[in-house]
Each structure stands twice: as C-alpha cells, then as structure tokens.
Amino acid sequence: MFKKTSFIIAFLFILLANFTVVAQENYIKWVTFQDIVKSLENQPPMNVGFDIDDTVLFSSPGYYYGKQNYSPEDTSYLLKEEFWDEMNNGLDRFSIPKECARKLIVLHKKRGDTIYFITGRTKTKTETLTGLLAKTFDLENPNKVIFTSSKAKIAPIKENNIKIFYGDSDGDIKAAQANGIRAIRIIRAKNSTHKPLPKHGSLGEEVLVNSDY
Numbered sequence: 001m002f003k004k005t006s007f008i009i010a011f012l013f014i015l016l017a018n019f020t021v022v023a024q025e026n027y028i029k030w031v032t033f034q035d036i037v038k039s040l041e042n043q044p045p046m047n048v049g050f051d052i053d054d055t056v057l058f059s060s061p062g063y064y065y066g067k068q069n070y071s072p073e074d075t076s077y078l079l080k081e082e083f084w085d086e087m088n089n090g091l092d093r094f095s096i097p098k099e100c101a102r103k104l105i106v107l108h109k110k111r112g113d114t115i116y117f118i119t120g121r122t123k124t125k126t127e128t129l130t131g132l133l134a135k136t137f138d139l140e141n142p143n144k145v146i147f148t149s150s151k152a153k154i155a156p157i158k159e160n161n162i163k164i165f166y167g168d169s170d171g172d173i174k175a176a177q178a179n180g181i182r183a184i185r186i187i188r189a190k191n192s193t194h195k196p197l198p199k200h201g202s203l204g205e206e207v208l209v210n211s212d213y
Contacts, residue, residue, distance in 0.1 A: 028201030031184065032209050033103055045112040047160055051153075051167035052119040052145070053194065055186045056101035056133070058213075060193040062091030067193070081124070088127040088147075097136050100186060100211040104166065105137045116143050118156050120171065123147035154178045166208075170198050173205045187212040 053059045066087060070077035077083045108115055117133060127145065134142040146156045153175035157165055165176035168188040176183035185200050185207040200207045 029204070029206045030201075030209050031206045033100070033107075036104070036184070036208070037107060040107075040111060043111075045114070046163040047114045047116060048108050049116045049118050049157060049160070049162040049165040050101065050105075051165075051169065051172045051186075052117055052129070052133075053121070054168040054188040054192050055166055055172070056098055056105070056117070056137070057092060057095040058098055058189055058192070059092060059095040060189075060191065061094040061096075062087050063193045065091060065094075078122075081122075084122040084124050085126075088121060088124045088129055090128060092129060092132050098186070098211070099213055100208060101166075102137065105139075109139075114143070115139065116146065116156070116160050116162060118146045118148065118153050118165075120149055120153070120169075121147055151175075157181065168198065169194075170203060173203045177203065177205070182206070184208055185211075189213060 050056050053063075066077045066083040067075065070080050070083050105115065117130075119129075124147075127147075130142055130145045133139065133145065148156060151171060153165075153172065156162075157175055157179045162176075162179070162181060164182045164184065165172060166184050166186050167173060167176070168186045173183045173185060183203075183205040185198075185205050187200055187207065187210075188194060188197055189212045190197065
C-alpha cells in the first residue's frame, strides 16, 4: 500500500511540474517577425538598438577560443585585456550572423530607422567590429559600436533616443524597460558559451519566435 501511495504521489508531482512549465510557456508574450512588421505599420522612422553577442551574432567561437587560450579552468579570460583586443579586432570573423537579426535589420533599414549596436563587451583602444557588422548586414555609414557594461546600457539607450531594443540577456531587457521603451527578447542559442541561459519571458517582455538562430 505504501509503495502504491508513493508511486501516485510521485506521478502527481511530475504531472504538476509539467503543468507548471506549460503554464509558464503560455504566459510568454511570443511575437513573430510578422507581428513586429505589423506593429510598426504607419510608425515614423525611429532609432532602434541591438545587443551584439547572441543577438545579432553567434559569437561563441571567439569566446570558446578565449577560454581555451587564456584560462581553460575558469572564466578569468573575460578580465584579460589581451582577450578583448583579439575579440574586438578579428575573432568575429568566426562569428555566425543570426538569421533573425538579418531579417530585423532589413526591416528597419527599409523603414528608414537608425540602427545602433550596444554591447557589454569591454572597450578596447581599437575595434573592427563596426566594420564587420556593416559588411555583414550591408549597412552604409553605420554608427560606431557602443561598448559598455550590460548594466550601463540604460544610458546609451536614453542618450540615443532608442525606441526598441533587441537583446538576449536579462540586462538588455531591464535596460530597455528602465527607459520605458519596447524590449524584445532574442533567444540565446542553447549551445552558446554564455551560461546559464536566461528564461525568456521572465521579465514580461516580448519574445521573438525562432530567434535562437
């Protein structure tokens, strides 16, 4: 009798856990690319912002290299100037552009919107990232990439009068929300080196469907 009761309790616990996950998924504000297109109809040109890593570029190859080369046992490579010099000046040749970003950037270009890239990467004396993004996404006279910590993205979003900000991290979403603007979550790929993965929709933001690639 005890074994049977224990089995029933375990079964009910698993059922409840699955129901909770489904319920949470149902409360996420999913949006499709077409939803975004429609929401911008009849809207005047505006300034929009994009995070870079895991938002417009799958840049894990460069970070994987950095860890193996500078600190295989931990993440202290992220504190090394030598790594950031390499990352901001060439390692992105191994980064893979995200298709969802291509579509979004084409959309905003067609609308005549002004595009800004704001990254939490450490700033270096030189960078080739601006040029790489310009070439990758066919941008003429692009704004220089803004380098700042993830917590400091609030200021450049405000200073550049950005109305929509796309990003994969909680910091990106919070920075947009702190400015009272539209925040749209781009899903971080599961094989990203940036762990743990954020819980999309956890901050009440819109989440772009199929944006993990």
